[in-house]
Every structure is written in structure tokens, then in C-alpha cells.
Amino acid sequence: MCPLRCKSLHDFLQALGASIRLLSKPRRGWQWGPKSINVNLCFGKIPVADVAELLTLEGVSKRVPDAVDRWLFEEVALRLDRGEFVAILGESGVGKSTLMHIVAGLDRKDGGRLCFAGQDLDDLDDDARTLLRRRQMGFIFQAFHLIPQLTVAENIALPWRLNALPRKGLPERVRKLARFLGIEHRLEAWPRELSGGEMQRVAVARATLHDPALILADEPTGSLDPDSAAQVLDLLRDAGLRAGSAILMVTHSEVAAACAHRRFLLERRGLRQL
Ligand SMILES: Nc1ncnc2c1ncn2[C@@H]1O[C@H](COP(=O)(O)OP(=O)(O)OP(=O)(O)O)[C@@H](O)[C@H]1O
Numbered sequence: 001m002c003p004l005r006c007k008s009l010h011d012f013l014q015a016l017g018a019s020i021r022l023l024s025k026p027r028r029g030w031q032w033g034p035k036s037i038n039v040n041l042c043f044g045k046i047p048v049a050d051v052a053e054l055l056t057l058e059g060v061s062k063r064v065p066d067a068v069d070r071w072l073f074e075e076v077a078l079r080l081d082r083g084e085f086v087a088i089l090g091e092s093g094v095g096k097s098t099l100m101h102i103v104a105g106l107d108r109k110d111g112g113r114l115c116f117a118g119q120d121l122d123d124l125d126d127d128a129r130t131l132l133r134r135r136q137m138g139f140i141f142q143a144f145h146l147i148p149q150l151t152v153a154e155n156i157a158l159p160w161r162l163n164a165l166p167r168k169g170l171p172e173r174v175r176k177l178a179r180f181l182g183i184e185h186r187l188e189a190w191p192r193e194l195s196g197g198e199m200q201r202v203a204v205a206r207a208t209l210h211d212p213a214l215i216l217a218d219e220p221t222g223s224l225d226p227d228s229a230a231q232v233l234d235l236l237r238d239a240g241l242r243a244g245s246a247i248l249m250v251t252h253s254e255v256a257a258a259c260a261h262r263r264f265l266l267e268r269r270g271l272r273q274l
């Protein structure tokens, strides 16, 4: 079963069809695998139609948690094409993170329709949604959700490994991405040894390494200095150009939002194009 809202690391792993067994003595290096991570869901592929329209939201609504008749937001409509970069701005508490969780299937909507490459997500069972999320989506959480028992390199490689993508060349691929983000010297560090900005860059690397069709970025530059923020935004733009990934980013930063092709403001009555 998919967790209702990805609030913790455990939820994050569960959402990827995996769980972690605590090692009494974590080791550095590329040693993890069956010893520390269980892949609970067998590998598989969800066929994704090769259509330009990657994500469609129609009338998506969400009630205020624990309230029966109060709406957090209503009638959110959006179409996101492959390779497109869309930014959503909005006041704190308006529901930006909630909307991102709904798109990833980590939170329930209370109304409307959500399609991925023309496939209504309500028509997929939990396992199918998990596989879709694991292979086709990369999620940069506002709270990072790095795995404390894994080194930086292992954290970055996690979705790649869970998807059983070829191991050949993986360390070099991780290193190249870490170098671009200025965290190459931290690859063997544990998450607890990192600054907030370093954690954020690890989260960005982890969400993009496996070239997902959709990158969901929740405040991806919130903890970064201007230079590091510019690198992250370059990386996201590059993912769109290189791998055709679509990027949906929520942010408070006008500078970050200016990098997107289209910008919206999330309000209680839905999305307003800026
Ligand atoms: N699991 C939950 N249980 C109860 N209330 C919740 C839960 N998750 C979110 N909320 C509430 O829903 C509202 C929207 O939260 P959300 O995190 O989506 O806002 P946000 O727009 O991302 O804010 P910020 O810009 O501060 O990150 C808030 O009032 C929050 O307190």
C-alpha cells in the first residue's frame, strides 16, 4: 500500500517499493544492496505511451486535512508536455507540496482527474503506480529524505539500483553528476555529515540520475546560495533538453521561477498563469 503522505524516509522507500533493514554497523563504499535495502516489489515496466502530453491535471481538488467541507485548493488544471519546465509559486500553506505529492500519487486527491502519458492514474493498482513512480518519476522533497544508512554516493544511486538499470558505468555517472553539483568531494560522506545545501544537492542528483520522464521538484533551491541554485536550475533545464524530462517545480523564488517556460500561481481556486 502506498503511504498517504510522504512524511518520512520510510514512506519514501515504501513509495518506491522498497524498505530498509538497519545495518548495525553501516559501511562506507558501494557495499549496500541486498544487505540493507529490500526491493519489495519485483522489477517490471509500465508501458508509457510516447505522447507529447506527459501530465494532465483536470479539476484536481483537495480538502483541508481533517476538515469535511473546506478546500485547500479546487479545480487545478494543468498540462505538462515532455521537455517542458513549469514553475508553481504560491503562499506558504496554500498546498504546493500537497499538490506535488498528489501528482506523485503519494497523497489522495478529493476530486478531479490525473493522467500520466494519457493513462488515468486512478485506473492503476498500487503496484503499477509504484513501478511507474520508481522508473518514470524523480522526486526532490522539500525535506530531502536522504537515507541516513547510505553514503551520499549510495543515496544518489538508489533509484538507479531499484530500477535494476545496468551497473556498468554507474560510479562514473554518479561522480560526473556530483562533480557538476559541486559535491564530488562528499560522495563517501553520510547524510548527517552534510550541510543543508549539500543535502539538497544530493536530493537533486538522486531525483535526476535515472533520467525520469517527470521530475517533481519541491523547493529545489530553498537551501542554496545563488551560485549553487543556478547550478541546480541549469541541471533541471539540461534534463529537459538532454533526456526530454518534464519538470514541475514549486518554489518561493522568483529567480528560480524565471527559469521555467511557464509560471503559475497556486490559489484556493486553482492555478493562475502568470
Ligand atoms: N499530513 C497532514 N496533516 C494535516 N495537515 C496537513 C498535512 N500535510 C499538510 N497539511 C496542511 O495542509 C496545508 C498545505 O500544506 P503544504 O505543505 O502543501 O503547503 P505549501 O504550500 O507547500 O507550504 P510551504 O510553502 O510552506 O512549503 C497546510 O496548512 C498544512 O498544515
Ligand SMILES: [Mg+2]
Residues within 6 Å of the ligand: 096, 097, 098, 142, 218
Ligand atoms: Mg511546501
